[in-house]
Amino acid sequence: MIDAQLKSRLLKGAPLLWVNPDQIPVLMAEVPVRPAQVKDAEQNWRDLAPLLQQCFPELQGPNGAISSDLIEVAALAQVMGNDQGRHFVKGDHALPVAGSIKARGGIYEVFLYGLSLARSLGLIKADDTPIALAHPEVKAAFANYTVAVGSTGNLGLSVGIAARALGFQAVVHMSSDAKAWKVERLKHHGVDVVQHDADYGNAVAAARDQADADPTIYFVDDERSELLFFGYSAAAAELRDQLDAQGIIVDAQHPLFLYLPCGIGGAPGGVTYGLKQVFGDNAHCFFVEPAQSPCALVQLAGGLEKQINVYDIGLTNKTEADGMAVAEISWFIAQVMHPLLSGVYTVADDDLFRWLALAHDQAGLQLEPSAAACLGGPAAAMDTAEGQGYLTQNGLTHHMTQATHVMWATGGSFVPDEEFQGFLAKGNQLLSQR
Numbered sequence: 001m002i003d004a005q006l007k008s009r010l011l012k013g014a015p016l017l018w019v020n021p022d023q024i025p026v027l028m029a030e031v032p033v034r035p036a037q038v039k040d041a042e043q044n045w046r047d048l049a050p051l052l053q054q055c056f057p058e059l060q061g062p063n064g065a066i067s068s069d070l071i072e073v074a075a076l077a078q079v080m081g082n083d084q085g086r087h088f089v090k091g092d093h094a095l096p097v098a099g100s101i102k103a104r105g106g107i108y109e110v111f112l113y114g115l116s117l118a119r120s121l122g123l124i125k126a127d128d129t130p131i132a133l134a135h136p137e138v139k140a141a142f143a144n145y146t147v148a149v150g151s152t153g154n155l156g157l158s159v160g161i162a163a164r165a166l167g168f169q170a171v172v173h174m175s176s177d178a179k180a181w182k183v184e185r186l187k188h189h190g191v192d193v194v195q196h197d198a199d200y201g202n203a204v205a206a207a208r209d210q211a212d213a214d215p216t217i218y219f220v221d222d223e224r225s226e227l228l229f230f231g232y233s234a235a236a237a238e239l240r241d242q243l244d245a246q247g248i249i250v251d252a253q254h255p256l257f258l259y260l261p262c263g264i265g266g267a268p269g270g271v272t273y274g275l276k277q278v279f280g281d282n283a284h285c286f287f288v289e290p291a292q293s294p295c296a297l298v299q300l301a302g303g304l305e306k307q308i309n310v311y312d313i314g315l316t317n318k319t320e321a322d323g324m325a326v327a328e329i330s331w332f333i334a335q336v337m338h339p340l341l342s343g344v345y346t347v348a349d350d351d352l353f354r355w356l357a358l359a360h361d362q363a364g365l366q367l368e369p370s371a372a373a374c375l376g377g378p379a380a381a382m383d384t385a386e387g388q389g390y391l392t393q394n395g396l397t398h399h400m401t402q403a404t405h406v407m408w409a410t411g412g413s414f415v416p417d418e419e420f421q422g423f424l425a426k427g428n429q430l431l432s433q434r
């Protein structure tokens with residue numbers, strides 16, 4: 001049951017930070033996944049790299065990796081009133097191929113499905129490397145199979161583009177929150193788009209039902225998929241290497257704070273699980289959700305006895321942050337995050353536009369509203385009574401001048417210019433009213 005006082009604060013719609021009372025040291029946490037699976041995912045990504053490079057000409061780098069920059073944003077942090085420690089944006093808004101964090105999950109799952117299907121159909125040999133999927137005969141055979149997914153938009157882009165690149169048919173079931181430009185972009189890639197006049201959960205259920213009835217349809221299940229989860233988890237090792245390259249230490253005296261936008265929970269959950277394997281208890285991971293769609297918060301605060309959604313407590317699930325317009329967190333992710341997550345903060349839609357404009361102005365970033373949510377993290381952790389309580393409880397107060405804050409910017413570089421100019425104008429107008 002969700003505490004009455006917390007419920008009443010949530011219903012007021014004002015931003016807040018909830019600290020997870022059930023977080024325990026990572027080595028004591030019993031969760032339904034294993035650390036070795038993160039290592040496997042890192043290896044799978046390395047094995048896939050030559051094929052990815054062949055499929056996507058934009059992967060011109062030396063290793064064919066789907067990776068993003070770690071961008072220091074001191075001026076932006078200053079303008080936002082954050083002055084303790086160093087501040088970075090993890091630039092998944094500019095991830096190649098799909099322009100969002102969803103590239104890490106969707107491409108991973110579709111390509112691994114392609115490999116296992118090709119092996120089971122005898123199209124390639126068990127010991128062939130993934131590049132064998134680029135053979136025209138394999139692609140021709142894949143045309144008889146369909147990859148389907150339900151999405152608020154960005155997962156659809158990632159799965160749809162990946163599926164078409166391997167020669168599959170692709171169907172994306174979009175929720176009513178999906179933005180028109182995402183639908184257009186998918187159609188341009190030859191993806192069938194089914195638009196539902198219902199929320200994300202309903203779009204996923206419709207896609208799952210259709211796939212269940214047809215053995216030639218493979219369903220990427222955003223609510224349940226472990227493949228998506230581990231695809232995301234490999235991002236932690238990438239971040240470790242980037243921090244190492246900059247000589248940034250992470251230990252008990254130099255804590256690492258991470259702020260991750262959350263919808264169904266797969267992307268931030270997978271990344272958090274990976275981070276906990278790499279940095280242990282020195283990684284302090286916070287999810288961020290819209291004030292009207294705090295599905296992770298209500299589930300984790302309400303306890304794991306039964307599933308709770310945001311409608312149950314009287315919220316609307318209406319937000320401009322389309323990627324986070326999700327009423328009920330994945331049950332699988334809730335189990336994994338329950339002992340590991342530090343907390344969840346909520347954001348008001350108007351702040352998303354303000355921060356989006358500041359990020360453009362101060363750091364030249366092109367973010368979509370969902371991604372801008374990460375920028376409120378340092379203030380939530382440092383400037384709220386709950387955040388101060390968290391720092392005290394964890395003995396961190398005196399170490400925060402040596403902290404590293406990483407705000408995970410989850411999408412935006414594919415937003416069409418006209419649309420982005422509209423976001424900017426709105427943000428700037430809101431900023432000028434202050």
Ligand SMILES: Cc1ncc(COP(=O)(O)O)c(C=O)c1O
Nearest residue numbers: 154263264265266267323410411
């Ligand atoms: C830009 C953006 N940020 C964050 C998320 C949240 O990811 P998840 O739904 O896996 O929690 C999404 C999901 O689509 C997204 O598009």
